[in-house]
Amino acid sequence: MKISALLRQHWAALRALLLLTVLLGVIYPLVIWAIAQIPGLKHHADGLIVEVDGQAVGSSLIGQLFTDANGNPLPEYFQSRPSAAGDGYDPLATSASNLGPEDIVDTADRTSLLTLVCSRSLEVAEFNGLPASAGGRPFCTNDGVGAVLSVIGPRDAGGNVVDPTKVISVNQLCDTTTTPFLDTYEGVRVECNDGQDYSMGQIVPIEGAAVDPQVPADAVTASGSGLDPHISPAYAELQVERVAEARGMSPAEVQQIVDAHTSGRVLGFMGEPTVNVLAVNLALDERNG
Template sequence: MRLPAWLSQHLAALRALLVLSALLGIVYPLLMVGIGRIPGLSGRADGSLIDKDGHPAGSRLIGQAFTDADGNPLKQYFQSRPSAAGDGYDPTSTSASNLGPENVVDTLGEGGRQSLLTQVCARSKAIGDLEGVDGGRPYCTPGGVGAVLAVFHRDGATGPVTRVVSLNEACPAEPFVATYGGVTVECATPGDDYAKGVVTPVRGGAADRPVVPADAVTASGSGLDPHISVAYARLQVNRVAAARGMSPADAQKLIDRYTTERLLGFVGAQGVNVLQLNLALDAAHPVRG
């Protein structure tokens, strides 16, 4: 007996549902789990975790902070690059800050927000102070904020300068420059409207190639980058070596050991895995309490 067309179609659909559910819901997942258990792949399938004293210390694929309870860098450890993922290196909130190069003006006052420029300037100054080097950068004030003025002209955007305000330095701060265009520079009063002024970044006298590398002051796109540049690692050598009572040469050898090469020999740049480097330091040169 031939079944009605509508019933045949429904049975065919049911058979397809059952077969695909079995293949994609059971067979395929089990196959992937089995492949993930193959020696050489199981570590990656489990998250590329690194153990220390029998406990997971982290993943070689995800960065982490090496700071104290107050967020201050621990001098005996190499520091990671900044992170904008959640509260930092949060894989459940991976993201960038979404701030662009034109984000140069801070929001002052209670609940204010730093511009990308000021974030970079503040980080560079802090790293310079920590490492004992010049943390200055172009378009940054000596105090570590964006060197940006609101320049008011008599005729709007043209004509003689009538007023100048340092947008990122709240009163009663002393502006980073005393005068601009022959006019005394004022500090900024939180809440005041300076929208009619021409936003004018001031380059200053910092070197074109700052001592503090770019990756030390900017977050990666994911906020999870476990690597730093070789230049940033070398910048930290003397501090870490002094804190551990070891020679800078021995610290440099460990940097060389945990430096990853460019992909395929030409894509990207060399990087240093910070977690692996710090664990190797703890094993070879523990801090004497």
Template sequence: MRLPNWLTQHLAALRALLVFTVLLGLAYPLALVAAGQLPGLSGKSDGSLLTAGGKTVGSALIGQSFTDADGNPVPRYFQSRPSAAGDGYDPTATAASNLGPESVVDTLSTDPETASESLLTTVCARSKAVGELDGVDGRRPYCTNDGVGAVLAVFRTNGLTGAVTRVVSVNQTTPATPFVTSWQGVPVELATPDQDYVAEGALIVPVRGDAPAKPAVPADAVTASGSGLDPHISPAYAQLQVDRVARERGTDPAAVQRLVEQHTTGRALGFMGEPGVNVLALNLALDEQFPAR
């Protein structure tokens, strides 16, 4: 008995579904799992996990913060780069801040829910903090000495032209002291929260200041990665921290430097990206060789 044409087509489709289900839904995934267990690949396929004292403490692929309960850096550890992923290095909230170079004016408000920092002030504050922690010059161009963006709102008689009539340091409020006392002969005021000086017609003027052209604090110490999960810092940022870590652990900086070099990886394929230092792996090695006293 010849089956109807429509039934033949459905049976052929069903056979194809079963074959591809076995091949792609079972055989192929199992083959990849088996390949992942080969020597040299098993650790990576399991998540590149790192252990200490027999316990899993993290992954070599995801950064961690080495801070205390109040969010302050723990001096005996190398510090990671900042993270914008959730509360920091949260794999479920991987993200960047989405702020760019034009983000220079803070949103000052009496309502904490409305207030927010510009990218410039965030960078300035981080650079100042790193400088104080590691005993280096934390100044950066366009930053005030108190760690906010050095930005003025300049009012002129004819909008963008004419004589200057009023100048406001838009990122500083009471009780701060204006980072410059006057601008083109006009005294500089402190900003008033909840006031939009741009909407009032002011011209925003970032002021470079006298900071060195090449800051002592590297860029990766003050900016987050695009994913917010980057486990590496630059060799320059690691070098900046060597003396502090050695001092806190009571050991020779040269010995700590050797550990940094051992945990520094080069460019991928020899030409892509930049060298990096895995902070978690380095700190685990520190705890093993130079345990805190």
């Protein structure tokens, strides 16, 4: 290839680079910024920052934790849903847990999604003054782990165990207090997990009797972004009695504040009603002085 042709190609590539840099790196961001400054859009573009006495206390678009210095939830505040973004609601680490509905067996270095849901449900029930039975969920044991068996024995052509010889409750580790959540399975005594590898068995989740949980799903699962500032009205209602008692208010007063900060479905039909946790907690602080 001649030097002149090579120079022309490089000069064309350089001009394209400069043009795209100006268009996409300068002009386009400036246009978007200018649109964002239009009255009615600017506050949203700035993050819907909420201020109290001139101090920023949060954003209406991003959730936050209401905990003490040790990470314990504060009883006088409504609690947000769990977050998998960094240490919780970190905008620089927005993410989900990437754990799916088939993630039901705990390992030595990771807790399954099922056990996370089971343990959170018990914690939410206890924190809100409900009996332990109120924290029960399908496929959960009474001690808050996934109710999952590893069934060992000969299998049929479809891979199902037809004559169990050993059954292990894989998420219940053996100690002096552990009692398997089932006594027997298909005539075989259920044992706790003594730390061995039972992955060779057929994994069988057991639904159990708690098929109508009192603790809502958003109380025990994180949002896809990990930043969701809202909870469901059902989760808010679950917390009303506890917050009222902690603040010396009547449940009716607290519920009135919740109702005032509940949004309906978008356009009347999309999504579900939601409660903004930060807005409710700030209104409670304002009412309590």
